[in-house]
Amino acid sequence: MNNSAHIDEHRDDEGAKTGMWIFIFTELLLFGGLFIVYSVYRYLNPAAFHLAAEELDTFIGTVNTVILLVSSMTIAMSISAIQYKNKKLTLLLMGITIFLALVFMVNKYFEWSGKIAHGIYPGSPTLMEASQGEILFFGLYYAMTGLHALHIVIGVAFIAYVMRMVVKDEVQHDNFTILENSGLYWHLVDLIWIFLFPLFYLIT
């Protein structure tokens, strides 16, 4: 990979985890910017936000929340499994996590395409006739859940990459920091959804 062989010998699990935690801070702040925008416009347009939120399907939202919570559990279990040296179970649990993430994305696809079919998407003629508060609500809805969905995709890619390392025995019971880090990232994705779900679907 690189021309300075000594670097590959350096291994610091604690350092790698510290780095991941700081990176997670930056992700929280990234979404933090959007949460600020959300709270400002919610404060300015309470009635329109209430009206717009009723358009969203709470059922799909709830299902997706459960899916993400379960997937967070399975990735956490895979970290335990690798410590018990059970490679098969580790891979199975990671596979379930990825499968659940894909189900989440399929639900998201139906949810979004339903909205778009009703003519609700940024810049659509229907939306432009609605009140400014509703325009902002759906702008935020698409921006925030869209950015979250992008994180799901990145998370899936990350977990798939680590799965490959487990298959090749590069991740084992005494060397699994990268699996822990992918788990931490996945919990972050879950955590952000835990805040997005009530803000868009439940508070009306």
Next chain:
Amino acid sequence: MSDTVIRNHEPNYLEYQGRYKGIFAWIFSTDHKRIGLLYLYSMLVLFSIAAILGLLMKIELIAPGKTIMDAQTYNSFFTLHGITMIFLIVVPGLPAVFGNFFLPLMIGAKDVAFPKLNLLSWWIYILGAAVALSAQFFGDGPPDTGWTFYAPYSFRTGTNMLPAVTGAFILGFSSIATGINFIVTMHRMRAPGMTWMKMPLFPWALYGTSWIQVLATPIVGVTLLMIVLERTMQIGFFDPALGGDPILYQHLFWIYSHPAVYIMILPAMGVISEIIPTFARKTIFGYKAIVVSTLAIAFVGYFVWGHHMFTSGMSGTALYTFSILTFLVAIPSAIKIFNWVATLHKASIDIQTPFLWALCFLFVFMIGGLSGMVLGALSANVHLHDTAFVVAHFHFIVFGGTGYAFFGALHYWYPKMFGRMYDKGWANIGLAVFFTGFNTLYLPMFYLGMIGMPRRYYDYVEEFHGPNIVSSFGAMLMIAGLVIIITNLVRSARKGEIAEADPWKGKTLEWTVASPPTLENFAEIPVVTKLPYDYE
């Protein structure tokens, strides 16, 4: 004895042959020293372009009316000058070049904590630069919003904003990656015995800087992303026609971009804290006060962003609060100035080029800092907002502060980086010309701002003519100085005298290794028992 012989035969990092040959041995290298130089060379090229743009703008302003360019060209020039200087040079500058090169050396480590991530952040930097600069070459003309991308103009203008904003967004990741890397490096890889309070001050400054990079950059990242969505999808966050609020954009932008000023200046202060004790041959005065004030600046710097918006429309309470906090942040900066000056008191000073740069830094930084107080006062700000005074102020801080520290650092660590010494005579002449030009260029702009000349105009009324001539002449002199300085440095990298391991009699760890250092920096990881500036 045998140890010395072996060390002499070990190739230094410049000669080291790895798996790749030629240029690939550099652009795929994970050696922190080579990455530091990659950043240095990239920045020198970009800096030359942006400096020439600045010179052309000053030539345009040498007389009222159109001189060499029309209004639209002038607008795109100050935009490109700002984007390049801020996002590509001053913000990443000192950490990326000298932080990469010297942080591991100064704390007694063989590399940074994540060498591959380090290389990746250089590649992201190059990608971001390419995307941002591509805005010049296609689409409907170069961007003309200024580097701040203020809404709603940034999504109404027909010019090619998208690549510029996207490029700045990408650069944020490079900054975050470097920040994470440095924080973990300092937490995990300090040499045995080097407690936090025995760490040299440049690493300390980088520590404060890295936390700002990590905690502030994501906010501007998402804000720029919102501008991208605004332009592509009519999302309406900052568009009054759709219910959005342009002032909210300014808040979000400055929540990052004011702390970014401290990303620029903290490492500069760190460099000065290294240079001064070395040439004063004396322990730095008030080590702990400098450390605490570094952290205080990093912290208070978060809460002053509103002072960019005194005329934008905020409540009275917000105005007073931001004004008071702005005055507060001056205190830790002043503490450092007093510490540096107190270090020089009764010292046996060795006057060399890096020391002269540090002295010039103190001079211009104080002018920049005190003019910042003028702008932090509410009533004065209303008069001076968006005038040439502001331009003079931030050039004294950003160029006078960070720029001087950058060149000071380059002259200080040059023998360690290249193993050769530059021509000290030419270096001093270059500094003298540059320093004279710098002050001739920016001091008249304080006056111009006070008598009412607005910034970002390519034209002005006749009564501003005199000071503008002086200022434009200063710009030419300053560029001449830069040419001397850079030519001398470039030439000496091959032809300069061979430098010793410790030409300045410095006491920090980087001076204990060979010049240039070997690939692994230290044959054996040192054990630290003393304070960093131990001249007793």
